[in-house]
Amino acid sequence: MKKILVPVDFSEYSENALKAASQIAKKQNAEIVAVHMLGLSDAVITKEEDSMEGLFLLKLAQKRFAEFLDKDYLEGITIHQTVKNYKVFSEIDDVAKEHDAYLIVMGSHGSSGLSEVFVGSNTEKVVRTASVPVLVIKDAHNFTASKAVFASDYKLESLKVFNKVTALFKALDIEVKLLYVNLPTESYLSTNEIEQRITNFLVHLNEDSTILPEDIAIYSDYSVEKGIFNYAKRVKADIIGIPTHGRKGLAHFFSGSISEDVVNHSKLPVLTVKI
Template identity: 70%
Template sequence: MKTIIVPIDFSKYSENALKVAAQLARKKQAKIVAVHMMGLSDANLIKEDNTMEGLFFIKLTQKRFEEFLNKDYLEGIIVHQTVKNYKIFSELDDVAKEHKADLIVMGSHGSSGIQEVFVGSNTEKVVRTASVPVLVIKNETDFTMTKAIFACDYKLESLDVFKKAMHLFNLLGIETNLVYINLPGENYKSTQQIDQQIVDFLVHLDLAYKIIPEDITIYGDYSVEQGIFNYAKKIKAGIIGIPTHGRRGLAHFFSGSISEDIVNHSELPVITFKM
C-alpha cells in the first residue's frame, strides 16, 4: 500500500477518517492525499467580475486546509493536499486514479450522509463509482482491529473481487471470516446447494489462499443486511467487507441499494470492493 485518499470537509467525520488513514499510512509507510472539494459554482470561477471572489475562496480554503492538517498524529507522514472544484462526488475516483491510490478512506455521518460538504448520498456515490476499495468510518476509532467478515455469494463472477478483498485484509494483517448469507423465500438454497457452489468457487482459487469449504460460514437470516450485522456481532468482528457492483448494486443476492444500506446503517467500519 503506497497511497491513501482522504476526502476532507473539515468536519469531525472527515477527521475520524484522517486519523484512521494516518494509522494505516504509518503502518504501511504510505502517503496520504487529502482532498477538499469546494463545489464552487462555475460563475465564481469563470465570470470575469467573479474572478477575485473565486480566488478568495480558493486561498481561504487552502489556509483552512493547512490548519486542519496541522495534527500531531500526522507527524512523520507524507501528506499531499489538493483542492478540487468537483461538485459530483463520483469524480473522486479520478483523483484516486491520478495518484494511483490503493484505498479511499472517508468519514460518514450515517444514513443522512456526511455533514457540511458531504451531504445527501455522497458517500453512496463514492462507494458506487470508486474503482479502488473504499473504507467508510463512522466514529472516532483506534484502527487496530484484527477481525473482519467478508460476505460474498461465492459465484465465479466474484472471484476477482474476492481476491482483491483477501489481498487487502492480508496486507493489513486482519483475520478474515468468510460468510454466505442464506435468505428465505425465492432466494433460499439448501445447505447442499450452497456447499456445492462454494466448492465450485474455491477450486478456481490458487492453492496459496489455503481456503477450504469449512472456512466459509453459511448464516441464515431474513435479509442480507441483517445477516451481515448479526454475524459480525456474533463473532465480534471489527470491520465489514462487501463487494459492490457499482450502480447496479451488489452482485447477485446483493440487490438494489443493499450496499448503500450497509454502509449507512453499520456502526462498524465498512470496506467496499468494486466488482
C-alpha cells in the same frame, strides 16, 4: 499499499477518516493524499468579473486545509494535499486514479444500519463509482481492527473482488471470517447447493490459496444486512467487508429493516469493493 486517499470537508466525519487513514498509513508505511472539493459555481469560474472572488475562495480553502491537516497524529506521514473544484463526489475516483491511490477512506454520519449509512449519501456516490476499495469510518476511534467479516455470494463474477478484499485484509494483518448469507426468498439454496457453489468458487481461486469450504460460514437470516451484522456480532468482528454492484449502489445489495441490536453494530468500519 503506497497511497491512501482521504476526502476532506472539514467536518468531524472527515477527521474521523483522517485519523483512521493515519493509523493505516503508519502501519503500511503509506502516504496520504487529502483532497478538498471546493465546488465553485460555473459563474465564479467563467465570468471575468468573478475571477478575483474565485481566487480568494481558493486561497481561503487552501489556508483552511493546511490548518485542518496540522494534527499531531499525522506526524511522520507524508501528506499530499490537493484542492479540486469538484461538485459531485463521484469525481473522487478521478483523484484516486491520478495519485494511484490503493484505498479511499471516508467518514460517514449514518446511524441506522448500512442502508442508512450509504444510500443517498455522498459516501455512497463514492462507493458506487470508486475503482479502488473504500473504507467507511463512522466514529472516532483507534483503527485497530483484528477480525473482519466478509460476505460474498460466491459466484464466479465475484472472484476479482474476493481476491482484492482478502489481499487487503491480509496486508492490514486482519483475520477474515468468510460468510454466505442464505435467505428465505426465491434465491434460497439448500445447504448442498451452497456447498457446491462455494467449492466451485474456491477451485477458481489462485493456486496458492489455502481457503477450504469449511472456512466459509453459512448463516441464515431474513436479509443480507441482518445476516452480516448478526454474524459479525457472533464472531466479535471489528470491521465488515462487502461487495457492491457499482452504479446499482448498495441499495441493490441490502434490503429490509434492521433491529436495534443490529443498529449498534453499524458503528463498525465498513470496507466496500466494487464488483
